[in-house]
Amino acid sequence: MKNKYDVLVIGGGPAGALAAKTAAQAGNSVCIVEKRPAIGTPVRCAEGIGKELLKEYIRPDPRWISADIESARIIAPNGTAISLDQARAGNEVGYVLDRKIFDRELVWQAAEAGADVIVKTRATAPIIENGAVRGAKVLSAGVPADIRAEVVITADGTEAQFARWAGLDTTVPLREMMSCAQYVMTDIDINAGSTDFYLGNSIAPEGYLWVFPKGDRTANVGIGITGRKSHDGSRAKDYLDRFVAKNFPNGKAIEAIAGGVPVCRPLPCTVGDGLLVAGDAARVVDPITGGGIGNAMYTGRLAGEVASKCIEAGNCSKEALMAYDTEWRASRMGMIIERNYKVKEYFLTLDDKKLNTLADSIASISFSEFSVSALIRELIKRNPKLLFELKALKDTLA
Amino acid sequence: MSTMLRINRDKCGYCGTCVAVCPEDALELIDAYLSLERECIACGICARACPLGALEVVHEE
Numbered sequence: 001m002k003n004k005y006d007v008l009v010i011g012g013g014p015a016g017a018l019a020a021k022t023a024a025q026a027g028n029s030v031c032i033v034e035k036r037p038a039i040g041t042p043v044r045c046a047e048g049i050g051k052e053l054l055k056e057y058i059r060p061d062p063r064w065i066s067a068d069i070e071s072a073r074i075i076a077p078n079g080t081a082i083s084l085d086q087a088r089a090g091n092e093v094g095y096v097l098d099r100k101i102f103d104r105e106l107v108w109q110a111a112e113a114g115a116d117v118i119v120k121t122r123a124t125a126p127i128i129e130n131g132a133v134r135g136a137k138v139l140s141a142g143v144p145a146d147i148r149a150e151v152v153i154t155a156d157g158t159e160a161q162f163a164r165w166a167g168l169d170t171t172v173p174l175r176e177m178m179s180c181a182q183y184v185m186t187d188i189d190i191n192a193g194s195t196d197f198y199l200g201n202s203i204a205p206e207g208y209l210w211v212f213p214k215g216d217r218t219a220n221v222g223i224g225i226t227g228r229k230s231h232d233g234s235r236a237k238d239y240l241d242r243f244v245a246k247n248f249p250n251g252k253a254i255e256a257i258a259g260g261v262p263v264c265r266p267l268p269c270t271v272g273d274g275l276l277v278a279g280d281a282a283r284v285v286d287p288i289t290g291g292g293i294g295n296a297m298y299t300g301r302l303a304g305e306v307a308s309k310c311i312e313a314g315n316c317s318k319e320a321l322m323a324y325d326t327e328w329r330a331s332r333m334g335m336i337i338e339r340n341y342k343v344k345e346y347f348l349t350l351d352d353k354k355l356n357t358l359a360d361s362i363a364s365i366s367f368s369e370f371s372v373s374a375l376i377r378e379l380i381k382r383n384p385k386l387l388f389e390l391k392a393l394k395d396t397l398a
Numbered sequence: 399m400s401t402m403l404r405i406n407r408d409k410c411g412y413c414g415t416c417v418a419v420c421p422e423d424a425l426e427l428i429d430a431y432l433s434l435e436r437e438c439i440a441c442g443i444c445a446r447a448c449p450l451g452a453l454e455v456v457h458e459e
């Protein structure tokens with residue numbers, strides 16, 4: 001570890017790895033500090049990612065792909081299942097990764113591009129001079145050190161404390177924090193080619209429960225509920241335990257994890273003087289699915305590119321770095337997040353009865369003739385009021 | 399009477415969900431344990447968000 005780099009990256013997740021790799025490839029000296037003793041563990045993720053999305057960043061490799069997914073099923077509170085095949089489910093059908101290996105591979109690629117990687121090293125404060133971030137104070141296996149840099153890219157995940165210490169408010173409102181628990185379960189009867197999403201107020205209030213296969217009889221079985229629905233006796237873990245007791249009574253949990261997924265809007269500003277914020281720390285998770293691996297890689301790479309350009313131009317002011325913020329907001333990702341945020345807010349207003357109606361309407365249309373007008377015909381038959389609500393949603397999206 | 403936050407380290411999954419919702423930036427995840435690093439106002443938001451029920455605001459005489 002040196003005490004000065006062109007780019008310092010805080011956090012060795014997908015966002016940090018892509019940021020470091022990109023900046024190193026552009027010829028910068030780069031360092032990643034990761035507070036955990038090992039990259040990639042514990043895994044706090046259901047590990048699902050769309051195939052096309054993944055391929056934009058890395059060539060799929062069987063070493064870190066646990067399962068190839070052909071369809072997704074959404075199961076309504078009354079049990080109606082809507083099955084989506086690859087073509088229709090788009091990005092949400094894809095691979096279930098093995099993130100222990102995947103995250104390591106990404107960081108290894110950053111290291112191969114020339115970045116230093118230092119584990120068990122926690123950033124404890126930004127170094128700020130004349131209002132600009134100039135590096136970070138770290139504790140490296142208990143030993144304090146200062147690491148100076150032209151640009152700090154903070155990719156410290158859900159906790160997002162570094163940006164907070166530098167003056168950006170990253171606090172997630174309780175109602176927009178998905179409180180999650182997950183087991184890796186084995187010896188269970190599942191459809192190994194399908195990711196299943198269970199909806200319903202008694203199953204996963206304001207969230208969903210997932211079964212993502214990791215092999216023939218193994219899956220990530222997890223749940224996310226909003227923080228405001230989380231109380232003693234009805235926490236994420238309680239809902240998950242009830243589901244597992246009912247559906248997989250003989251399954252074995254070989255791993256238990258917890259985690260938080262921010263489903264708020266992205267930070268109003270993701271740059272500062274000498275500072276870029278990427279990945280979960282920037283709050284760029286998809287508000288509907290809670291998926292953030294792809295968005296972390298996208299923002300990480302972009303942050304690495306913009307940092308490199310600004311360093312080359314000799315101007316790492318907030319104004320110069322703002323190109324990063326502007327670009328991701330105008331990107332496809334930025335637009336999808338904004339749209340899905342609104343759809344999520346609408347979905348939160350749906351009770352089980354409405355969810356069932358919606359699911360029954362969709363399920364009764366054969367996919368070969370699926371169209372919006374067919375859906376509207378079904379909805380008029382079943383619940384015209386829902387149709388007006390959907391129209392209102394459509395208008396807010398327009 | 400005073401209120402304070404109690405962390406049950408045996409229940410805690412050190413996931414950091416609480417850190418992200420804390421309005422005071424009082425909590426910090428240090429590798430494999432959660433620590434109260436700065437002043438806590440015992441608002442209880444973290445205790446609500448915790449997926450595992452590892453946090454509790456307790457009232458002491």
Ligand SMILES: Cc1cc2nc3c(=O)[nH]c(=O)nc-3n(C[C@H](O)[C@H](O)[C@H](O)COP(=O)(O)OP(=O)(O)OC[C@H]3O[C@@H](n4cnc5c(N)ncnc54)[C@H](O)[C@@H]3O)c2cc1C
Binds near residue numbers: 014034045046
């Ligand atoms: C239960 C659950 C299920 C999920 N399922 C999916 C899914 O199926 N598909 C999907 O796409 N996404 C999913 N996500 C979201 C996904 O895991 C994240 O979006 C993704 O990991 C974000 O990557 P990142 O690099 O931004 O952050 P992270 O992967 O969280 O990496 C941040 C890193 O920064 C480190 N760090 C934090 N603070 C410091 C510090 N002060 N100093 C040094 N290092 C620090 C952390 O230890 C961590 O290693 C899920 C999340 C959860 C919790």
